[in-house]
Amino acid sequence: MILLRHGQTLWNLHFGQTRIDPGLPDPGLTQEGRRQAAAAAEALACRGVKLLFASPYRRTLETAAVVAERLDVPVFIEPLLRERAGFSCDIGTRAGMLAEAWPALDFSALDERWWCDLGESDEEVLARARAFRAAIAERPDRDSICAVTHWGVVRALTGETVENGAIREHDPSGALPPVTPAC
Secondary structure (H helix, E strand, O other), rough: OOEOOOOOOOOHHHHHHOOOOOOOOOOOHHHHHHHHHHHHHHHOOOOOOOOOEOOOOHHHHHHHHHHHHHOOOEEEEEEEOOOOOOOHOOOOOOOOHHHHHOOOOOOOOOOOOOOOOOOOOOHHHHHHHHHHHHHHOOOOOOEEEEEEOOHHHHHHHHHOOOOOOOEEEOOOOOOOOOOOOOO
């Protein structure tokens, strides 16, 4: 499977410069974030991706939309891929509002308030990431799946901290890296 971290948001831009949470719930992509999503789509064009799973946050949905359009593949919403609830950007948008914004996607499996309260532990993120990983490991098409997700999920599965728009290969049946606390 391929892991793709969403493109840059205004939250990422501000926090990256100041290390202060700017108080922006569920931000969308910046112009740079859209450029990163388009670059990721181009990089994935020859990788045999047949379907995308995306976290229900706006930033991952916008990234997935760019990739799905370029690759002409379906997008499935997967709440297990959501970010670690640690900052204002991790406060989600209600499922009904997401369904209005993305009418072609199916949000019916989401609770109306699908995100968790801030303060989620590393262990909780790892458990969610492992549950998604185990489900993908069982699929015969796992090599043609791309998961559009977040820094925390990529770190939980690979041990790497990656930049916005980064692409990483991940063997869902391979060994997991040791758990390290978030910084």
